Amino acid sequence: MADLSVQIKNLVFRNPVTLASGTCGFGEEMTPFINPDLLGGLFVKGLTIRNREGNPYPRMAETASGMLNAIGLQNKGVDYFIQDILPRIRHYQTHIIPNINGSTVKEYIQVAEKLADLDRIPAIELNISCPNVKAGGMEFGITCPSAFAVTEAIRKVYPKVLIVKLSPNVTHITEIAKAVEDAGADAVSLINTLLGMAINADTRKPVLSTVTGGLSGPAIKPVALRMVWQVYRSVGIPVIGIGGIMNALDAIEFMLAGASVVQVGTASFIDPTVSLKVIQGIEDYLNIHHISRLRDLTGGLITD
Ligand SMILES: Cc1cc2nc3c(=O)[nH]c(=O)nc-3n(C[C@H](O)[C@H](O)[C@H](O)COP(=O)(O)O)c2cc1C
Numbered sequence: 001m002a003d004l005s006v007q008i009k010n011l012v013f014r015n016p017v018t019l020a021s022g023t024c025g026f027g028e029e030m031t032p033f034i035n036p037d038l039l040g041g042l043f044v045k046g047l048t049i050r051n052r053e054g055n056p057y058p059r060m061a062e063t064a065s066g067m068l069n070a071i072g073l074q075n076k077g078v079d080y081f082i083q084d085i086l087p088r089i090r091h092y093q094t095h096i097i098p099n100i101n102g103s104t105v106k107e108y109i110q111v112a113e114k115l116a117d118l119d120r121i122p123a124i125e126l127n128i129s130c131p132n133v134k135a136g137g138m139e140f141g142i143t144c145p146s147a148f149a150v151t152e153a154i155r156k157v158y159p160k161v162l163i164v165k166l167s168p169n170v171t172h173i174t175e176i177a178k179a180v181e182d183a184g185a186d187a188v189s190l191i192n193t194l195l196g197m198a199i200n201a202d203t204r205k206p207v208l209s210t211v212t213g214g215l216s217g218p219a220i221k222p223v224a225l226r227m228v229w230q231v232y233r234s235v236g237i238p239v240i241g242i243g244g245i246m247n248a249l250d251a252i253e254f255m256l257a258g259a260s261v262v263q264v265g266t267a268s269f270i271d272p273t274v275s276l277k278v279i280q281g282i283e284d285y286l287n288i289h290h291i292s293r294l295r296d297l298t299g300g301l302i303t304d
Contacts, residue, residue: 001283002283002286002287002291002292002293002294003292003293003294003295004016004279004282004283004286004294005294005295006040006260006261006294006295006298007260007295008123008161008163008186008187008238008240008260008261009161009186009187010161011095011122011123011161013040013041013095013261014040014094015039015040015279015282015294016040016251016255016259016260016261016262016282016294017039017040017251017262017264017275017278017279017282018039018040018041018042018043018095018097018240018261018262018263018264019039019041019042019043019263019264019265019268019275020043020242020263020264020265021043021044021045021046021099021125021127021165021263022045022046022069022071022099022265023264023265023266023268023269024042024043024044024045024268025044025045026042026044026045026081026085026088026089027042027044027089027092027096028085028088028089030268030272032272033272033273034272034273034275034276036089036092036093036094037092037093037094038094038276038279039094039275039276039279040094040095040261040279041094041095041096041097041261042092042094042095042096042097043097043098043099043125043189043263044081044096044097044098044099045075045099046073046075046099046100046101046127046130047075047077047078047081047098047099047100047101047111048073048075048077048078048100048101048102048103048107048111049077049078049102049107049110049111050077051075051076051077051080052072052073052074052075052077053072053074054071054072054073054074055070055071055072055132055209055210056209056210057209058207058208058209059071059072059132059208059209059210059213060208061198061207061208061213063196063198063215063219064219065217065218065219066215066216066217066218066219066220066244066266067215067216067217067266067269068196068197068198068207068208068213068214068215069132069193069213069214069216070132070208070209070210070212070213070214071132072132072133072210073101073130073132073133073137078098078100078110078111078114078115079114081098082114082115082118086118086120086121090120095122095123096120096121097121097122097123097124097125097163098115098121098124098125099124099125099127099165100112100115100124100125100126100127100154101127101130101133101136101137102136103133103135103136103137104135104136105140105149105150105153107136108126108150108153108154109153109154109157112124112126112154112157112158113157113158115158116157116158116159116160121160122160122161123160123161123162123163123186124154124158124160124161124162124163125163125164125165125189126150126151126154126162126163126164126165126185127165127192128140128141128146128147128150128151128164128165128166128167128180129141129165129166129167129168129169129191129192130192130214131167131169131192131193131195131212131213131214132210132213132214138167138169138192141165141166141167141170141176141192142167142169142170142176143176144175144176144178144179145179147164147176147179147180147183148179148180148182148183149183151164151179151180151183151184151185152183152184155183155184155185161186161187162184162185162186162187163185163186163187163188163189163240164180164185164187164188164189165188165189165190165192166180166188166189166190166191166192166227166231167191167192168190168191168192168193168194168220168223168224168227168243169194169195173190173227173230173231174230174231174233174234174235177190177231177234177235178234178235181235181236181237185237186237186238187237187238187239187240187260187261188231188235188237188238188239188240189239189240189241189242189263190224190227190228190231190239190240190241190242190243191220191223191224191227191228191242191243192214192242193213193214193215193216193220194214194215194216194220194223195212195213195214195215196212196213196214196215197211197212197213198213216243216244216265216266217244217265217266217267218244218246219244220243220244221243221244221245221246221250223243224241224242224243224244224254225241225243225253225254225257228241228254228257228258228259229257229258229301231258232257232258232259232299233258238260238261239258239259239260240259240260240261240262240263241254241255241257241258241259241261241262241263242262242263242265243265244266244267245262245263245264245265245267245278246267246270246274247267247274247277247278247281248277248278248279248280248281248282248284248285249281249285250278251264251278251281251282252282252285252297255294255297255298255300256297256298256299256300256301257299257301258298258299258301259298260295260298262278264278282294
């Protein structure tokens, strides 16, 4: 049997397939369909220091081979997660990784501090790439100094595995990746959604209440693959690949480009069992190609 395990710092994932933040709730929403214990990990919905209602409806729109969302980090706040949700999900035999957000560096720090000592939380994903909030979010992830500053601040208060989630809405993704690596990130995850918009020609109005939103799904896979490949060659820390992964071969492509771990997002809305199919498909691929360890595949792209 092929060895599907992968490692980021001291964190061993039983397999590389995880669910992307905002697309699996807190895992409970998925349990009618899948056993979370079979996943490599769960990146749960973005948390903020206080309750957030999110943006007004409509905040989702379907597009050709992708979807636009402008949820705006709706959540009940980190304390609610710790007191009400975590006790219900802590028995999952998979890594539970919160995605943390803030309007200011201070807010990011407050969220990270509250999560730092929890025994069932081995890592956090620092979201400096949300395109759907007025203050903070993507603003932190689009310049090197601000990406460095927020990562460095969190590094000082968070001793466990720190993953920083990057925005694709930048000119030089490798520069941002290097900045967060220099600031102490243990891994980078990419990509968050690409800024887009949809228009209703009959009403002449934007489809989303926020006019613009974040594009996800198969439409963004080529962009995400390119960015993962560029970042893998630029930094020394592991890369987590995200963006339009619909099946096992998509996941394998991300690994060849340099990803150690992958996140499945929008695909779960079409088929909530898809993540388990991706795991099985990766195992089949390794067996067919006589590869005994999945981690040997990372960065295996042949370009000459
Ligand atoms: C409805 C929805 C909500 C999302 N919420 C978050 C979030 O709270 N935090 C975050 O970092 N990314 C969030 N994302 C982005 C996804 O985690 C992922 O980076 C993006 O959708 C690209 O992957 P995909 O094409 O496989 O969906 C959200 C995406 C969608 C579609």
